[in-house]
Amino acid sequence: MNTSSPPAPRTRRDIQGLRALAVVGVVLCHAMGWPTGGFVGVDVFFVVSGFLITGLLLTEVADTGRISLPAFFARRVRRILPASVLVLLVVSTAAFFVFNRVRAEDTLGDALAALLLVANWRFAVEGTDYFHATDAVSPLQHFWSLSVEEQFYLVWPGLLLLALLLLSATARRGTAGRVLTGLVAGAIGTASFAWALAQTAGEPTVAYFSTATRVWELAVGAVLAAAAPLCARIPALVRAFLGWAGLAGVVWSFLTILPSSPMPAPAALAPGVATAMILVGGIGADPRMRHLFPLSNPLSTAIGDMSYSLYLWHFPVIVFAGVLLPADAPGLPIVLGTIAVLSVAAYLLVEQPLHRSPWLRRMPRGIGADAAPADRPQPETSPSRARASAVVTTRVAPPLDPTARPAGWTPGLRYYPGSTRPQYPPAEPAKPEPPVEPAALMGTAGPAETDGAGAGPAAAFSAAADAPRTVAAARAPTREERRTLRREAWAAWRERFGAQMALTATGLAVVVGVAVLVVQTTVGGPVLGPLLPGGGQAEAADPAPGIQDELAQAVAATSWPTLSPSLDEVIARSSADNPARDCFSPAVSPDPAACTWGDPAAPRHMYLVGDSTAMAYAPAFKKIAEDSGGQWRITTVGLYGCRFTDVLVQNDGAGVMAACPQRKLDVRAMIAAQPADLVVVSNAFTLGRTPSGTDLSASALVAATQAEVATYGTPGRVVHLAPPPAGADLGRCYSPLSDPASCLSPVDATWHEMAAETEAAAAASGDMAVSSLPFMCWQDLCPAFAGGIPTRYDQTHLTTAYAEHIAPALRWTLASLGAL
Numbered sequence: 026m027n028t029s030s031p032p033a034p035r036t037r038r039d040i041q042g043l044r045a046l047a048v049v050g051v052v053l054c055h056a057m058g059w060p061t062g063g064f065v066g067v068d069v070f071f072v073v074s075g076f077l078i079t080g081l082l083l084t085e086v087a088d089t090g091r092i093s094l095p096a097f098f099a100r101r102v103r104r105i106l107p108a109s110v111l112v113l114l115v116v117s118t119a120a121f122f123v124f125n126r127v128r129a130e131d132t133l134g135d136a137l138a139a140l141l142l143v144a145n146w147r148f149a150v151e152g153t154d155y156f157h158a159t160d161a162v163s164p165l166q167h168f169w170s171l172s173v174e175e176q177f178y179l180v181w182p183g184l185l186l187l188a189l190l191l192l193s194a195t196a197r198r199g200t201a202g203r204v205l206t207g208l209v210a211g212a213i214g215t216a217s218f219a220w221a222l223a224q225t226a227g228e229p230t231v232a233y234f235s236t237a238t239r240v241w242e243l244a245v246g247a248v249l250a251a252a253a254p255l256c257a258r259i260p261a262l263v264r265a266f267l268g269w270a271g272l273a274g275v276v277w278s279f280l281t282i283l284p285s286s287p288m289p290a291p292a293a294l295a296p297g298v299a300t301a302m303i304l305v306g307g308i309g310a311d312p313r314m315r316h317l318f319p320l321s322n323p324l325s326t327a328i329g330d331m332s333y334s335l336y337l338w339h340f341p342v343i344v345f346a347g348v349l350l351p352a353d354a355p356g357l358p359i360v361l362g363t364i365a366v367l368s369v370a371a372y373l374l375v376e377q378p379l380h381r382s383p384w385l386r387r388m389p390r391g392i393g394a395d396a397a398p399a400d401r402p403q404p405e406t407s408p409s410r411a412r413a414s415a416v417v418t419t420r421v422a423p424p425l426d427p428t429a430r431p432a433g434w435t436p437g438l439r440y441y442p443g444s445t446r447p448q449y450p451p452a453e454p455a456k457p458e459p460p461v462e463p464a465a466l467m468g469t470a471g472p473a474e475t476d477g478a479g480a481g482p483a484a485a486f487s488a489a490a491d492a493p494r495t496v497a498a499a500r501a502p503t504r505e506e507r508r509t510l511r512r513e514a515w516a517a518w519r520e521r522f523g524a525q526m527a528l529t530a531t532g533l534a535v536v537v538g539v540a541v542l543v544v545q546t547t548v549g550g551p552v553l554g555p556l557l558p559g560g561g562q563a564e565a566a567d568p569a570p571g572i573q574d575e576l577a578q579a580v581a582a583t584s585w586p587t588l589s590p591s592l593d594e595v596i597a598r599s600s601a602d603n604p605a606r607d608c609f610s611p612a613v614s615p616d617p618a619a620c621t622w623g624d625p626a627a628p629r630h631m632y633l634v635g636d637s638t639a640m641a642y643a644p645a646f647k648k649i650a651e652d653s654g655g656q657w658r659i660t661t662v663g664l665y666g667c668r669f670t671d672v673l674v675q676n677d678g679a680g681v682m683a684a685c686p687q688r689k690l691d692v693r694a695m696i697a698a699q700p701a702d703l704v705v706v707s708n709a710f711t712l713g714r715t716p717s718g719t720d721l722s723a724s725a726l727v728a729a730t731q732a733e734v735a736t737y738g739t740p741g742r743v744v745h746l747a748p749p750p751a752g753a754d755l756g757r758c759y760s761p762l763s764d765p766a767s768c769l770s771p772v773d774a775t776w777h778e779m780a781a782e783t784e785a786a787a788a789a790s791g792d793m794a795v796s797s798l799p800f801m802c803w804q805d806l807c808p809a810f811a812g813g814i815p816t817r818y819d820q821t822h823l824t825t826a827y828a829e830h831i832a833p834a835l836r837w838t839l840a841s842l843g844a845l
Contacts, residue, residue, distance in 0.1 A: 048329075066296075072300040075177075075250070079181075083206060086202055094183060108334055116341045139168035139171065145172040145173050145236060206247070207248050207251035214241040245298075249308075265316055268302070274296070274302065278299060572834055579811050580804070580808050622658065623657050625658060631704070647659065667688055670726060671729050701737065701742065703744065710775065753767070765808060793842050
């Protein structure tokens with residue numbers, strides 16, 4: 026009787042627990058904002074991924090002297106593609122039922138970018154686009170990290186293969202191969218980290234998503250994998266200490282790193298180093314890692330197994346919940362429960378079964394012993410670890426006689442499948458062998474296969490990986506035999522996973538049914554109401570009270586009226602139809618003639634200057650000029666993102682900080698060349714800071730605006746036009762399933778403070794101040810539409826149609842102040 030203890034698992038439990046810790050940090054950070062640094066769980070995944078994948082490649086090199094790129098990419102496809110495609114299909118389809126049309130189309134574009142592995146670059150570009158930087162977050166934004174990983178893995182195996190070709194076949198399989206791998210990874214990592222430091226300081230949005238600034242984290246793991254034999258020599262007590270210290274470092278990073286921290290460099294260095302310490306601590310140790318129980322316990326390893334599905338599903342659930350759940354719903358329990366249900370179901374239905382399936386696994390190239398599957402190359406010498414063999418024979422040959430040689434044998438030659446073999450006596454019938462798992466017929470997955478951005482479990486060895494090797498003549502299988510093997514492999518796969526998938530599907534259906542019944546009972550009506558209910562709209566006769574009446578009706582509306590243009594249209598257009606857009610662009614030098622509206626011979630000249638809020642008002646002033654009967658010509662000029670103050674206020678819009686100082690000088694020169702009868706100034710009513718990091722209060726910003734306007738030489742002829750108060754995020758609040766109340770927004774305290782400061786400063790200087798509340802809000806509530814017209818296309822900027830709609834009210838207000 027065999028009394029030996031069962032073999033230790035090949036999958037390191039500390040790594041599975043580390044994945045669990047990382048994904049829990051990410052989910053909680055995104056779902057509830059705590060821990061503040063939980064988002065660096067992605068950085069943990071990067072280091073782990075680089076370690077495991079490079080270790081897998083080095084093992085293959087040690088066994089075979091080469092890297093099979095087709096086999097590598099087949100493993101990646103089996104591991105990553107099924108679960109991610111499922112999420113992309115579900116989310117992009119659901120978006121057209123839950124979101125407004127523009128956001129749904131954007132989500133579809135995000136899904137295509139994710140499928141093409143360029144999601145990170147799409148989000149980097151959008152994050153630096155001034156008019157899209159504040160768009161509602163994409164439910165697929167978390168796919169940026171998967172794109173970074175897969176871009177790295179499209180290049181790294183081939184680069185490593187080319188580097189190892191510099192060595193002889195023998196050298197690359199030994200220490201020299203590992204040293205070269207470590208040097209290449211170290212050089213890449215060093216260059217990437219240096220670039221990350223530079224770009225994080227100058228272009229933080231691009232740096233966050235960029236592959237070039239993230240590769241160093243994967244390279245850290247790659248260097249560790251190359252140095253694994255050296256790390257294994259570290260005394261056990263020291264390695265145990267490193268594991269605990271690394272765990273403390275990861276937790277500390279979660280608790281102390283902030284969203285405003287410089288990412289990815291140098292802030293990501295702390296979780297990266299901590300993760301490396303945990304990985305080093307487990308090299309050469311018992312894979313069960315019982316001493317590091319916070320990571321190696323059954324619950325942690327189970328969560329680690331499902332970490333890929335958890336990562337894929339958590340963010341869409343959080344984003345969709347923000348649209349679908351009412352404000353008084355217990356949001357966090359619902360969100361976390363939904364994430365858990367979908368993740369477990371996807372793991373058991375799709376991720377695990379297809380990862381272990383015969384899909385993309387090639388049939389054995391030879392029948393008999395030593396006939397390696399096609400996607401696991403046959404070693405040229407004794408393998409460093411056990412391999413599965415596809416054994417299709419009823420007879421077992423006796424042990425090979427080392428003195429026996431076939432006829433014509435030449436010293437120095439080795440035997441290989443299909444070569445001439447010594448003749449043996451007839452073999453005895455083989456004893457029945459235990460059933461071989463389908464993975465044995467199709468080839469086994471490599472140890473600890475990783476997954477994108479915290480994917481689920483390392484690919485555990487199949488039981489067949491430890492199957493004993495037999496000695497038998499090998500021959501190429503016939504086509505029919507290969508078909509038979511494939512059919513049998515799929516049959517065995519169905520037998521293994523069929524019941525699991527059926528039970529999971531049934532359980533998911535029951536859970537969804539119960540959830541729908543609970544919502545129906547709680548809400549007391551259908552879950553999905555009418556998609557675009559109609560409504561009425563009022564017309565105004567007198568500008569001021571009429572617009573207030575329109576706003577009051579919008580605040581009280583319980584369903585979306587028919588708007589013209591629609592909210593979908595204005596969100597899609599953004600500022601594209603604003604006639605003054607080029608007059609405020611950092612990429613175009615404004616032409617005074619092209620930015621002036623009304624009769625060029627008009628006797629009176631007005632300027633509208635400021636940041637993008639002034640640009641949003643431009644269509645109203647264009648209409649005022651054109652309707653002035655030839656009395657006014659109005660020049661609208663400025664720079665979006667650039668506040669017209671005598672201090673520079675930080676803005677991350679592309680090109681804004683470089684162009685802002687010069688644009689202020691240009692405007693001064695214009696006014697000096699063609700003196701103004703009236704200057705209207707409009708800047709954002711939000712707090713800010715200087716590029717050096719000095720915070721600017723409301724009073725400081727108002728004083729800085731006064732100082733800048735004083736350079737125009739128009740005392741007493743300046744109107745400070747307040748911007749609209751910040752509105753609701755239309756991309757988030759407006760959908761076919763929402764109602765107008767979802768997009769109501771109260772006037773914030775900062776807006777009130779800056780309005781009060783502006784009015785006081787204007788009164789002191791003899792200038793004028795105009796509030797935007799009479800044509801934007803009713804009783805401090807600001808709706809998304811008024812008079813059948815969308816008021817904004819985002820949180821801040823007026824639509825062109827609504828700016829033209831309020832032009833009579835603005836003209837009436839300016840006239841009442843004596844400005845016109």
